[in-house]
Amino acid sequence: MGFSDADLQAIWLTLRLASLVTVLLLLIGTPIAWWLARTRSAWKGPVGALVALPLVLPPTVLGFYLLLAMGPNGPVGQLTESLGLGLLPFTFWGLVVASVFYSMPFVVQPIQNAIEALGERPLEAAATLRAGPWDRFLTVVVPLARPGFLTAAILGFAHTVGEFGVVLMIGGNIPGETRVVSVQIYDYVEAMDYGQAHWLAASLVIFSFLVLLVLYSLNHRQALR
Amino acid sequence: MQTLSARIDFTRPDFRLRAHLRLPDSGITAVLGPSGSGKSTLLRLLAGLERPRAGCIRLGEHIWFSRAQAIDRPPSARAIGFMFQHYALFPHLSVAENIGYGLARGRERQRRVAEWIERLELAGLERRRPDALSGGQRQRVALARALAPRPRLLLLDEPFSAVDASLRQSLRLLLQELVSENDTSAILVTHDLEDARQCADRIGVMIAGRVRRLGESAEVLADPGDAEVARVLGWPNTLPVTQWAGDEACGTWGRVRLSRAPARAHEVVALLPDGPRPGAREGLEVEIAQVIEMGAYRALSCRLPDRTPLRLHLPRALPCPARGARTRIAVPPECVIALPARASVRFNHWSPHP
DSSP: OOOOHHHHHHHHHHHHHHHHHHHHHHHHHHHHHHHHHHOOSTTHHHHHHHHHHHHHSOHHHHHHHHHHHHSTTSHHHHHHHHTTOOOOTTSHHHHHHHHHHHHHHHHHHHHHHHHHHHOSHHHHHHHHTTOOHHHHIIIIIHHHTHHHHHHHHHHHHHHHHTOOHHHHHHTOOOTTTTOOHHHHHHHHHHTTOHHHHHHHHHHHHHHHHHHHHHHHHHHHHHHHO | OOOEEEEEEEEETTEEEEEEEEEOSSEEEEEEOOTTSSHHHHHHHHHTSSOOSEEEEEETTEEEEETTTTEEOOGGGSOEEEEBTTBOOOTTSOHHHHHHTTSOSSHHHHHHHHHHHHHTTOTTOTTOOGGGSOHHHHHHHHHHHHHTTOOSEEEEESTTTTSOHHHHHHHHHHHHHHHHHTTOEEEEEOSOHHHHHHHOSEEEEEETTEEEEEEEHHHHHHOOSSHHHHHHTTOOEEEEOSEEETTEEEETTEEEEOSSOOSSOOSEEEEOSSSOEESOSSSEEEEEEEEEEOSSEEEEEEEOTTOOEEEEEEETTSOOOOTTOEEEEEOOGGGEEEEOSSOOOOOEEOOSOO
């Protein structure tokens, strides 16, 4: 017993997907979190709720609407086709796009909380010391909100690794393209191959536990400092 | 000469600030006022941390804000130094990094930081984080950080409020020295009259969002201009006048003589707490309501015949009447000034020859 070639392929695909999604989420989520943390606009409520939606929606619902949007008659689908990129459903990039939506709240909320906790004072102090907006972000916000960014990255990564419903709706089950670990486990269970399913499922449990352990001990150390 | 001139109209839902002032490019101006009068907001407006609704702020040739010309320079472009009430030191940076934050990177920065560390006696603390410093040390780091980039105007928001009285004294001196050494000017917002008395060249008084008085310290302290300003400037006793008889003011509380008759029949006389002495044959009739030991002196809360409170400071060396005693107090004419109840606000500018 051990990992089969198909397992290794699924693991590699999952890690590639989760890493890419984490990087994209940090790039997209940070400005959204920044805006949500500091705006006094009336749009704060609606935008915040929209970002948090994947927390409460069944993944199939999110997946269903993303499938429609990315399909040949959907606005995203028509856009990608007119750009010569083809259609996104049942491709790796379709999974990436869907995962970005699905894991968004796990990245935005920790960063937003960290920026809110920072308050105005350090940024104002930096502004009176000649620091421009970009300088203030890099020298004040990033170091002071580091635990928030770390939490966001780890949760975003782990949540993408663990997703299933959205993957099935958008990606289907194509080896090497969209068959991630969770789908591979599902396949084994369906084929009554419990031994093989155990290998993957147990390693996912251990992986998730380790990720959370690292996160909590890092945050604990930060709190002690 | 880089005069600071500001005409500001600022509104928040619960507050309006309208200020019109002009200040020279040297020395320290203390801004006093009751809490909520808009002192800190004025400072934040000058710094660019708040935006006026209308008006114009300029330092010499440099326009920082002008509604008419659609100019609004950010704080980073105003050449100011700002010292926040609780210092707002960067908790993740060391003392040296905090001081050097506003300086351009390079060898020059290292040299200047070292100079500031030596000047403010922070040697040995360079690598410490702010949370490992005492209150006085944090304050000196904050002062060095604000002054290191050579600001043309230093703005200080209640800089001494978080340290104890013995440190305040030396920090006031330090501030005076630094402002003159660095050829800059400073605006110091404080609620402590002693700060203003001891280190300000000029005093401004804000009440309810307006600059009600601004001028040379000695001049402002001697003539507050009106009764409300007088209370801010340490004249705790203001008595309404019902009638004037030459140089004598009369009211339901009694009568006092001034050193000379006022030009106009003002509505209020203000009594300094330090000059009047109890145990006189004639003078104001009072009942001693409370005696509080204040160290070098005793604070006497008295009541006049019409129940108006009167506060006196009596040196410890003098005999003190007991609580509940009725006595008369002699009020030297130089301890009394006549004031309008509330003067109209004029354009407030500093001028070297009043």
